[in-house]
Amino acid sequence: MRKRVSTGSLFEETAGYSRAIVAGKWCFVSGTTGYDYASMTMPDDVATQCKNALATIDRALGDAGFARTDIVRARYVVTDASHADIVFPVLGQFFSGIRPAATMTVGGLIRPEMKIEIDVTALRD
Numbered sequence: 280m281r282k283r284v285s286t287g288s289l290f291e292e293t294a295g296y297s298r299a300i301v302a303g304k305w306c307f308v309s310g311t312t313g314y315d316y317a318s319m320t321m322p323d324d325v326a327t328q329c330k331n332a333l334a335t336i337d338r339a340l341g342d343a344g345f346a347r348t349d350i351v352r353a354r355y356v357v358t359d360a361s362h363a364d365i366v367f368p369v370l371g372q373f374f375s376g377i378r379p380a381a382t383m384t385v386g387g388l389i390r391p392e393m394k395i396e397i398d399v400t401a402l403r404d
Contacts, residue, residue: 284343286316286335299339306345306401310356311335312393325357325394329366332397333373340401348377349401355383356396366395 284299285291291298299308313328314321316335322328337347353374357363363383374381379399388396 282343284339286339288314288316298335299343301343301345304403306340306343306349306403308336308339308399308401310354310396310398311339312388312390312396321390321392323392325362325365326369328393328395329369329397332395333369336397336399340399343401345401345403347373349403350374350377350379350399351402352400353379353381354398355381356386356388357383358385358388358394360385362394 280301280303282301283297284301286298288298296309298311299306311332312321313325313331314335315331322331340347340349353370355366355370357366370381388394
């Protein structure tokens with residue numbers, strides 16, 4: 280069984296990807312940046328970008344029939360190492376009690392306004 284999940288973002292159509300893919304007991308959520316999809320704007324601060332990305336991930340998981348508590352793996356890319364200390368409390372609150380395996384790296388993203396990108400993998404028992 281394979282199911283595609285879309286947020287309706289034009290980016291998904293243009294770049295040819297799905298926000299998430301469900302394959303059996305697994306859900307793979309694509310790298311998600313901090314756009315506010317209601318206004319199609321990108322906030323300037325990395326903490327708000329992180330919150331927006333996590334909210335988009337939550338919606339995608341729900342649309343896929345998964346819950347936040349199903350997340351087993353998380354990967355974060357920040358564009359500057361100084362962003363880590365800013366987003367750690369946001370991530371800590373979001374993942375409170377879940378504590379998935381996680382990796383954070385510093386790297387470039389495709390648009391200069393993007394400061395964080397997050398992808399997750401979830402597994403349903």
